[in-house]
Amino acid sequence: IPASVTVIxxxxxxxxxADAFLKGGHPTTVWNRSADKxxxxxxxxxxxxxxxxEAIAASNLVVVCLSTYKVMQEQLAPLENELSGRVIVNLTTGTPEDARKTAKWVSEHGGQYLDGAIMAIPQMIGLPETLIFYGGSKALFEAYEPTLKLLGGNAAYLGEDxxxxxxxxxxxxxxxxxxxxxxxxAHALLSTANITGTxxxxxxxxxVNHLIAPLLTDPVAARARDEGNFTTDVSNLxxxxxxxxxxxxxxxxxxxxxxxxxxxxTLATQKVAEGYGADSFDRVIEAIRKPLVK
Ligand code: NDP
Structure with missing residues (x-):
């Protein structure tokens, strides 16, 4: 029998x-503030x-998916002595600093931690193509990878951070x-001339298909940006x-x-004023990273 899992x-x-774990044959314990769900x-x-x-005690692997890190902290903080030997996989959305602090807190209390980010809607959970990012110990990720792949087959490990x-x-x-x-x-502008979205x-x-998608996913442009090369013969700033x-x-x-x-x-104007008008629009990344102090 597959190992038991908990979903909080x-x-x-x-x-x-939780449904995907059940479908995968894992004994599954669940907890929610509103129990009827x-x-x-x-x-x-x-x-x-x-x-x-009780939910944490039931399984070695505890998956957390609450609305915010604050809610998660409220629920878990009183139970810090229960974390020893547990593997917490946190799929709650927050900031990178939230994730780093939570990982530290879990490990200080004897637990292990993976942070995850779900790039899907609930209806896509359990599909082979569903993408979920993970970060933390590689060995820990690999140990739980088959179980985590029940949630999304495209489980992408991104390193220890x-x-x-x-x-x-x-x-x-x-x-x-x-x-x-x-x-x-665009739709607001269109409606001024009674043009419908349809x-x-x-x-x-x-x-979108022929201009925006290629623009945003062009490998040559990605490499040029990485190298700080902003020359263009297409359309300048x-x-x-x-x-x-x-x-x-x-x-x-x-x-x-x-x-x-x-x-x-404002950002585009800043870069033009600095003399980069003939460069590609990608130059604005510099102004985003380092805006002028007002
Ligand atoms: P929902 O709003 O459907 O659920 C929120 C959950 O948080 C519920 O379990 C709710 O409990 C609980 N909760 C909220 N406040 C409290 C509280 N004060 N105390 C205890 N429990 C609380 O959100 P989702 O399930 O959609 O999202 C959950 C997480 O997953 C979020 O971080 C979200 O960003 C992330 N996510 C969601 C996606 C989506 O498409 N839905 C996609 C990718 C990530 P209760 O039922 O009692 O209200």
């Missing part, structure tokens, strides 16, 4: 995680622990929110700064908020 936190994600899992064979203490999974996670999310906000801004969709699809100004003016003419775009224009 049965939100949308925690339920999916365990009902469906209990019907499938999970054991509902009466307390977090506990903060790195969340850096990858938050970097990918930053890309998502930038594109997502951009899409909402009418726009074929052109948006073409644009001057041209892109003008493009931003046109979007801002057109939006203002229509009464649409441009607050999100202004900092981007």
């Amino acid at each position: 936190g049965l939100g949308n994600m925690g339920v999916a995680l 365990a009902n469906g899992l209990v019907e499938k064979g999970a054991v509902l622990a009466g307390s977090v203490r 506990y903060g790195v999974p969340l850096i990858y996670d938050l970097s990918l999310l930053t890309m998502m929110y930038g594109a997502w906000y951009g899409s909402m801004h 009418e726009f969709l074929p052109y948006a699809t073409n644009w 001057n041209t892109n700064k003008l493009g931003l100004e046109h979007i801002i003016h057109a939006s203002q003419e229509q009464g649409i908020t441009v607050e999100w775009l202004m900092p981007l224009l």
Whole structure:
């Protein structure tokens, strides 16, 4: 029989995680503040622990998926003496520093720790292609890899720094929110001429597939950026700064908020003022890393 596992936190994600362990044949103990969220899992064979203490005691491997690190700390701090010999795999989203501090705290109390970041929605948990990042001891990751792969077959080990999974996670999310906000801004602009999202969709699809996706995933550009080489024969910072100004003016003419775009224009303007107008737009990374102090 596979080893027993515990899942603490049965939100949308925690339920999916516990379900995947049950499907993988692991005796699974669960705990949640609102116990009723365990009902469906209990019907499938999970054991509902009466307390977090009981849940931790039930298994060597304890997976935590709560809304925030603060919530996790509130739940686990009183139980620091129960952590000895336990392996905590924390899939809660937070900052890299949250992860590093938690790892230190767990190890100070005799437990072992892996930090993870789930790059998926609950409906994707358990699929072979589902990506989950992990950081911590390589030996520990490898020991639990087959079990963790039940949650997402693409379990990517990123090294010993506990903060790195969340850096990858938050970097990918930053890309998502930038594109997502951009899409909402575009739709607000379109609606000023009564153009629907459905009418726009074929052109948006073409644009994303043939321009944006290649732009963001070009290996040559990635290497050039790594090397600090910002030359371009495609479109330079001057041209892109003008493009931003046109979007801002057109939006203002229509009464649409441009607050999100202004900092981007400020960064582009800073690099143009420093004499980099003929370089690629990627130059703004320098201004993001080191903004001018106002
Ligand atoms: P939910 O809002 O569905 O669930 C939140 C969980 O945290 C519940 O178990 C909830 O308990 C618990 N909780 C919140 N506040 C407290 C508290 N004060 N005391 C005790 N328990 C508390 O969130 P998700 O399951 O979607 O997300 C959980 C984590 O997974 C987050 O860190 C999220 O960023 C991450 N994640 C989620 C993804 C998703 O698509 N959903 C994708 C990738 C990562 P209760 O049921 O009692 O309210």
